[in-house]
Amino acid sequence: MAGNQLPRHVRVTDAVHRLAVLGLVGFCVVGTGSIVFNVWANSDYAPWNKEKLKFEQEQYHEARQADKSKPE
Known part of the structure; x- marks a missing residue:
């Protein structure tokens, strides 16, 4: 043995x-x-998310008002 x-x-x-x-x-x-990768893929920076559906704040409030005015 050495x-x-x-x-x-x-x-x-x-x-x-x-x-x-x-x-x-x-x-x-x-x-x-x-x-x-998953955080990036679901962010606005991913190329396939350029056309994803976005809601403006005004659209949100309009939808809420329309929902409140519906009879139950």
């Missing part, structure tokens, strides 16, 4: 630990990326 070589159980434990850390970091990066 002077600087670690025992097998230490190398195996180190490899398992590194894989676990890489897996957790990867999971967090993918999760954060998906959250950021």
Whole structure:
């Protein structure tokens, strides 16, 4: 055995630990990326949302008034 070589159980434990850390970091990066993408995709900046339905405040108040005037 060479002077600087670690025992097998230490190398195996180190490899398992590194894989676990890489897996957790990867999971967090993918999760954060998906959250950021969903926020962007549902925002006004996404190209497919340029024509989405928008309500003006006046339209909202008109609809409320029309709703109040309906007989029940």
